[in-house]
Amino acid sequence: MTRLEILPIEGLPEVEPGDDLIGMLGDCGKIKSLDILVVTQKIISKAENQLVEIDPNDALSHKPLVEKESVRILRRRGELIISETKHGFVCANAGIDLSNVERGQAALLPEDSDRSAQRLRDGLKGRYDLDVAVIISDTFGRPWRRGLTDVAIGSAGISPILDLRGERDALGREMQVTEVALVDELASAAELVMGKSAGIPVAIIRGGDAEWNGEGSVREDLLRDPKDDLFR
């Protein structure tokens, strides 16, 4: 690979429930075949109308939603809940988001982010003949390290994990690192041009390796089975 480019898509309109994201992206004139599109959860949740009314005067009114969206509470501290969502993600407050939505609303995660990614991919191919991979990203915390990073919560047309088993390192030894979380690294890379306060919801990653093409889903391939997880 000679270079990877990460390009923000600026100037997209605010997304409203029912909006045609495929048309919005297909018409923006910036996307080429073989691009990887990274789309934030927020606009997917809005377009899919995953919005819930909450009491705008009660800072805790989304908390019952967190419990409802969770299947397993891992930790609580004060108002913070770390839980496993019904989709299988482990994150704070079940991924429910209060920023970049109207006051009095909360945005839930998409029902099935892999399917959302697949629909976008299929729509851009069908209506615009654009052959792109799609990653849906969200911003999660993690143990042990401060700060948040963007990770993938859905994908289509790309291998969620690069499996290097059997490959050799530069000195001919079998690789110790065998599985790279490709879509998470791409989601983090895309966040760098989105700028949380600039509100850019889509980025293009251009120049990726042909080996990255593939099928699979975040939920099936990237989420660790709770029984294999040392921290659940």
Add this chain to the structure above:
Amino acid sequence: MTRLEILPIEGLPEVEPGDDLIGMLGDCGKIKSLDILVVTQKIISKAENQLVEIDPNDALSHKPLVEKESVRILRRRGELIISETKHGFVCANAGIDLSNVERGQAALLPEDSDRSAQRLRDGLKGRYDLDVAVIISDTFGRPWRRGLTDVAIGSAGISPILDLRGERDALGREMQVTEVALVDELASAAELVMGKSAGIPVAIIRGGDAEWNGEGSVREDLLRDPKDDLFR
């Protein structure tokens, strides 16, 4: 920001203990002022001679080293140990690496990766008048999600965390996400062009935001204090 570029530095020689990394990078002709250099732990550990002899015929001969480099064992399963290293990192096998080193050797983490980053930054400035930020990266696993991602274990000339507190989102609401783990996202982005089996140990990130400039260190700013950590 209009675009971010990620460029692998190809053609660097194998690094040996005592090698002059500053000279190697300064002479490669590819680095410009304002670039962010992401350098893998492996070549830092090699140049700083953090290599230890192990029995090449005993697959477990590095295990006593893992215990020695750790201050707290978090989990064990079979041969896998997740521990907190003496530097404060939580990772598998205390970050000790057997790939891309000679048979019979193991590479320990650098003694102080932030200082290693600072030395590289200062050296490139002093000897080549190149004003770059430096991130030392390593490949770590994480709970809940399969696969590994590259994260920062040291940095210089860049804010490890972007603090967005007080900033407003696109709809004027105060930001919910307040701290972005900038150097971890940059480390992940750089990994995408390094290719584990290609053995490219340094990447350039070009086009970064001027707001990213800053001081601070990974150990001081990015590692969560164990007493604030819900999973330790």
